[in-house]
Amino acid sequence: xxxxxxxxxxxxxxxxxxxxxxxxxxxxxxxxxxxxxxxxxxxxxxxxxxxxxxxxxxxxxxxxxxxxxxxxxxxxxxxxxxxxxxxxxxxxxxxxxxxxxxxxxxxxxxxxxxxxxx
Amino acid sequence: xxxxxxxxxxxxxxxxxxxxxxxxxxxxxxxxxxxxxxxxxxxxxxxxxxxxxxxxxxxxxxxxxxxxxxxxxxxxxxxxxxxxxxxxxxxxxxxxxxxxxxxxxxxxxxxxxxxxxx
Numbered sequence: 001x002x003x004x005x006x007x008x009x010x011x012x013x014x015x016x017x018x019x020x021x022x023x024x025x026x027x028x029x030x031x032x033x034x035x036x037x038x039x040x041x042x043x044x045x046x047x048x049x050x051x052x053x054x055x056x057x058x059x060x061x062x063x064x065x066x067x068x069x070x071x072x073x074x075x076x077x078x079x080x081x082x083x084x085x086x087x088x089x090x091x092x093x094x095x096x097x098x099x100x101x102x103x104x105x106x107x108x109x110x111x112x113x114x115x116x117x118x
Numbered sequence: 119x120x121x122x123x124x125x126x127x128x129x130x131x132x133x134x135x136x137x138x139x140x141x142x143x144x145x146x147x148x149x150x151x152x153x154x155x156x157x158x159x160x161x162x163x164x165x166x167x168x169x170x171x172x173x174x175x176x177x178x179x180x181x182x183x184x185x186x187x188x189x190x191x192x193x194x195x196x197x198x199x200x201x202x203x204x205x206x207x208x209x210x211x212x213x214x215x216x217x218x219x220x221x222x223x224x225x226x227x228x229x230x231x232x233x234x235x236x
Contacts, residue, residue, distance in 0.1 A: 009145060009181075009182050009183060010145065010183075010219060011143035011144060011145065011183060011219055011220060011221040012143065012221060013221060014221045014222065014223060020225075021139070021141055021223050021225050023139055023141060023187055025129035025130065025175045025177075025187070026129060027127060027128065027129065029235070057143045057183060057185055058179070058183065058185075059143075059177040059178055059179045059182065059183045059184055059185040060177055060179050061176070061177045061178050061179075062180065063127075064127050064177065065127060065128075065129060065175060065176065065177045066177055067175055067176075067177040067185040067187060069141055069143070069185060069187075069223075071223075095233060099233060099235070100234075100235050101128060101129055101232070101233065101234045101235065102129060102232065102233050103129040103130065103131060103132045103230065103231070103232040103233075104132065104229075104230060104231055104232070105132060105139050105187075105189075105227045105229075105230045106227065106228055106229040106230065107138075107139050107225035107226055107227040107228060108225055108226050108228060109223045109224065109225040110224055110225060110226060111222075111223075111224040112221065112222060112223045112224065113221070113222055114219070114220065114221040114222070115213060115217060115219065115220050115221075116218075116219045117147070117217070117218050117219065
């Protein structure tokens with residue numbers, strides 16, 4: 001799970017493959033939005049300390065879908081993040097209260113490129 | 119590139135791995151938004167005819183980042199879509215006018231799961 005108040009306005013750069021992308025797509029219940037927001041901001045800071053964490057992109061259509069993509073150098077980093085005690089607690093709360101529906105796609109990036117104007 | 123007026127309010131389901139996810143993150147110039155929107159809707163219909171296309175998720179934070187994730191069964195489908203003549207024209211126009219910055223991550227999904235309330 002992930003959210004930002006300091007929403008990134010620049011896409012995370014393409015890195016040199018291989019690396020991993022964890023795609024998390026969700027819709028929310030609207031229940032306890034404050035609790036969600038606080039937790040999301042806190043986790044967003046915690047994940048930066050995971051070795052191999054490369055960055056994160058987040059977008060949320062108001063009233064619609066949210067997508068977060070977290071990038072890691074290797075599966076060990078993802079595994080470590082998935083087992084982080086505060087992340088585990090948040091995930092349980094997410095299923096109990098916050099999420100209407102979600103999907104997680106853990107994937108290995110094989111090709112990547114970027115574009116910047118000017 | 120991708121956008122929707124009929125914005126999906128349900129995340130695309132997790133499929134049985136392996137499959138592919140094309141993550142496209144972008145910010146826009148704000149230039150020719152109508153042209154962008156028309157083209158995005160048109161492409162969004164065209165991609166559905168690509169063999170192996172599994173679905174697409176899109177989210178856009180107002181004034182901020184947009185993320186689209188297109189899912190394909192195999193790399194052949196992605197290759198076919200990347201070389202589609204109308205897609206090629208749209209990509210050129212995207213670099214000329216619409217995008218401030220973007221990144222593309224083409225990745226192979228190795229693990230996936232979903233959650234739905236109730």
